Amino acid sequence: MIKIAPAELKTISQYIQQITGIFLDQSKSYLFETRLSSVVEAQGCRSYQELCLKAQREANKKIEKEIIDAITTNETLFFRDKGPFELLQHKILPEVIDARSGRSPLKPSIKIWSAASSTGQELYSIAIVIKELIRDASAYNFTLLGTDISESAIVQASYGKYNRFEIERGLDKRFLQKYFTLFGDSWKIKDEIRAMATFKKLNLMQPFTNLGKFDIIFCRNVAIYFTLDDRKKLFNKLGESLADDGFLVIGSTESLTGICPQFIPKRHLRSIFYQKK
Amino acid sequence: MKNLSILVVDDDPVILHLLEQRLKRENYQVQAAGDGYAAERLLRQQLFDVVLTDLMMPGDIGGIEVLEIAKEINQNTEVLLITAHSSVHSAVEAMKKGAADYLEKPINFDELFLRLDKIANLQTILRNAEDLQVAMRTTESAASGTIQDLEIGMARLRQNLDRVEEILRNEGQAEDLRIEQALGILAES
Missing domain, CATH: 1.10.155 (Chemotaxis Receptor Methyltransferase Cher; domain 1)
Structure with a gap:
């Protein structure tokens, strides 16, 4: 070396x-x-x-x-750390659905962003939670966006194929059978889940153009590699991209104290999420 | 004793015996099955690291079916297929279904032992990675508990300080009252 x-x-x-x-x-x-x-x-x-x-x-x-x-680290698992996904299922999604429903004759539109999606496991886990929670997901207009700085990570995420080392840990066997197809020694995400997600390349250090506002943002375990200054910039920009009543989820060992005062931490079960002041 | 448990499956008793003996001599933990049915029974009874099976066997459970059963029971079981030269294409098909590799008859034992060594190495690395992951998760969850408490605590303090500031700046009220109220909030925090 x-x-x-x-x-x-x-x-x-x-x-x-x-x-x-x-x-x-x-x-x-x-x-x-x-x-x-x-x-x-x-x-x-x-x-x-x-x-x-x-x-x-x-x-x-x-x-x-x-x-x-x-x-860039591409270490990521399906349902990495159960907490955020329980939070999504039991608290965030029900509240967002409630807030967005019945306000117009159009389908309620719900936008979710996995800001450092790596090879896609987090966004697909979110899609699986939605499928499990909502019997008829087509009654809503879900937009699931995954972005990452690494082009090859985006390519793998879009393809949705994982070898067994990337897939088994963390993923419930029931979900594996239900949402994946065996493909040689690998597993491929089924089309119904694949079709829910969009992936594109984005450098979080650069301006977020044409992304719009999101109801839910996951930005876990990325900012830990940034300087304090860059962390402040990142979370302020995420704040601008989040709906006023939207939810931000960060890594379970991360903190926004002294970084972004516009976000208030709130606890639900074993997890914390952030909302704007 | 080497730390790989191997299930050998072959309907030819001579080959089965030969494989079993050679592997035992190399100190592997070996079990033998004379057909697919016996293999299935053993697979459902105990976990094997490796299944070494003939591809072509009479009956409904051939090598491919043994592969499927082994993988269904435990994804981490590696399956090596033994095949005649004429059926190499079916072996390639089997690789698509998750077989680790195939060996052509007649079996070259050096080649077989090399494959087994590779599998043993891979499994050691996997086990280490799993141990590390468990250790990491434990540390991470302990750390996240502490950080969450701090995060919530800090937010509450911040909120109280904001209230104190608001009270102290409220010139509509008498100064001693403001100080008393502010002290009350600080005492709570």
Whole structure:
């Protein structure tokens, strides 16, 4: 594995922060090394600095995409941490449905956003909760959007195919049989769930254009990699994208204290959600 | 004793015996089944890490069915198929159904042991990953409990401080009354 020279660490971490928002300080240089070493070698570079320079100069941004894929964590599970999904099922969805129903002759429209959807497990888990909770989901206009910075994660999410290591843990066997089809050694999400979700590439550090307002936003375990300043920017922007009575769910070990005073934490069972003041 | 439990299935008693003996000599934990039915019975009785089965067997339960039953009972059981050269295409079909690999007859034992080593390594890595995941979840849930309490506590304090500020700034009221009220709220917090 190629080592990072102390002199180049600053340049690299600035570049990574600029393209991904992820802030890695000196104590985490091993993370750069384990994740980027193969890209450095594949690009025929002798150092990380050389790789960054090459990526910056490249017009089609191919290397940049490779770096983003290598550096972003795609560790995610179906129903990772049961809490948020119980919260969704027992508190958030019933309240949102209640608030949006009967106000016009049109179908109630409910928009949900998985802001760092990675390879799609979170958004599909949300879709499964909806299917389980609502007998006739077609009586509502659900929009389920998943966004992620990594293009290859988006491609896998859109395809909806997972190998058994990605799928078994966390997923109820009953759900596996009901919502997935065996495909060789992998499982593919069934069309009825797949059709509910849309995925697209989005860098949370850049402006959110044309996304509109959401009733529910999941943004779990992403901001932990950002600097305090970038976290503030992110949650303020999420606040602007959230309906006034909307719900924000963050990672179970994350906190918004001192980051975004417009959000008030509320507890339901074992979980916390946030609403605007 | 090696830590892989293996079920060997073959309708040819000579091959079955040979496989069982060779694997036992390598210190694997081995059980043998003379046909698909016996295999199904054993699979329903105990968990196996690996099933090594002949693809073509008489009766309703052939190698493919053994594969399906094993996978249905436990996704983590790896199935290796033994096949004659002429039926390689069915072995490829079986791989699509989740078989780990296939071996052509006559069996090359070095090749078989290599595959088994690979499976054992993979299962060790998987078990370690599972252990780590359990450890991580435990830590995470303890941490999240603490963080949630702090988060709610901080929000309540913030709210009380806002109220204190509001009271103290309310010039419509006498100063000593305002201070008393403010102190009351602070005492509650």
